[in-house]
Amino acid sequence: MTSIGKQTDMAWLQHQPARARIPEDVWRKVRAFRRAIAPGAAQMNALQDVHQLAVDVVHKKGIGQQRAIARLVALITPTAIVTAGAGTVAWAWPEPRGPILESDNPGQRQDCIVVRYAQVERVGRSTRVLNYAWSFEGPDHAMARVLQRDPSSDLGAVLWEAHTAFMAADADSVLDHFIEARTFYLSAGNGLFVCKGISAKDAKGERFLYARAETWIAAGMARSDQQPLAPATDSVDTTGNMLFELALNGAKTEVRDE
Numbered sequence: 001m002t003s004i005g006k007q008t009d010m011a012w013l014q015h016q017p018a019r020a021r022i023p024e025d026v027w028r029k030v031r032a033f034r035r036a037i038a039p040g041a042a043q044m045n046a047l048q049d050v051h052q053l054a055v056d057v058v059h060k061k062g063i064g065q066q067r068a069i070a071r072l073v074a075l076i077t078p079t080a081i082v083t084a085g086a087g088t089v090a091w092a093w094p095e096p097r098g099p100i101l102e103s104d105n106p107g108q109r110q111d112c113i114v115v116r117y118a119q120v121e122r123v124g125r126s127t128r129v130l131n132y133a134w135s136f137e138g139p140d141h142a143m144a145r146v147l148q149r150d151p152s153s154d155l156g157a158v159l160w161e162a163h164t165a166f167m168a169a170d171a172d173s174v175l176d177h178f179i180e181a182r183t184f185y186l187s188a189g190n191g192l193f194v195c196k197g198i199s200a201k202d203a204k205g206e207r208f209l210y211a212r213a214e215t216w217i218a219a220g221m222a223r224s225d226q227q228p229l230a231p232a233t234d235s236v237d238t239t240g241n242m243l244f245e246l247a248l249n250g251a252k253t254e255v256r257d258e
Helices: 003-013 024-046 050-059 062-076 140-149 155-168 171-179 239-249
Strands: 081-085 088-097 112-123 126-139 184-188 191-201 207-218 253-257
Touching: 024 088, 024 112, 024 140, 024 155, 050 062, 050 088, 050 112, 050 126, 062 081, 062 088, 088 155, 112 140, 112 155, 112 239, 126 140, 126 155, 126 191, 126 239, 140 155, 140 191, 140 207, 155 184, 155 207, 155 239, 171 191, 171 239, 184 207, 207 239
Parallel strands: 126 207
Antiparallel strands: 081 088, 088 112, 112 126, 126 253, 184 191, 191 207
16 A cells, blocks of 8 residues: 555544454455456456447447447446447446556555546547557556445445546546646445556557546545546546547557448
């Protein structure tokens, strides 16, 4: 856990010192969740025809589009959640991973769960495809804090809410936090993830941005200045749209003429 996460936890533990350690039964639940989502994540990574179904969704209309959406949903759910709009379709799913960041700080080198996503967009007669990136990293310690501080939490739902909050956030605000290395907060479950922005490169050297949780605080723990990122007022100004454009500039897409 990083310094911000430690400071947040220590401040709260002054009020509840008995909750300093995460109980072993909570760790067991985190490990069980990782095992439960692993097969679905592996299946998502092995799919071959998901992009073509997504292309059908964004280019077809009426009944044809409805059938394409149904086929896509049947193929990738319940592992992934599908969202579709005018000329665009995206899907996201959780994936357990080992440590991502290279650091001398052990708190940075943690097993984690990432939310991976893909997006397909119609542009005239062409299609832009954003291949798999991730939007959010929840280190196991942060995920354990969720269950410790709110035992009724559904980790899958909490991860989806963090992903949605990050992608819907105002892009200018997010970039300001990234550039200035400032902590930001994402609404998730009955509380907030305390996050830092990470600029990363994939195995091909292509750059993308994502949110990394340092801890999770229940709503009752949050100070008045710990407010979640506000959503953009226009879909063009969202972080999700900004990341899509960033990916295009970095050639992390395929452009297909239909």
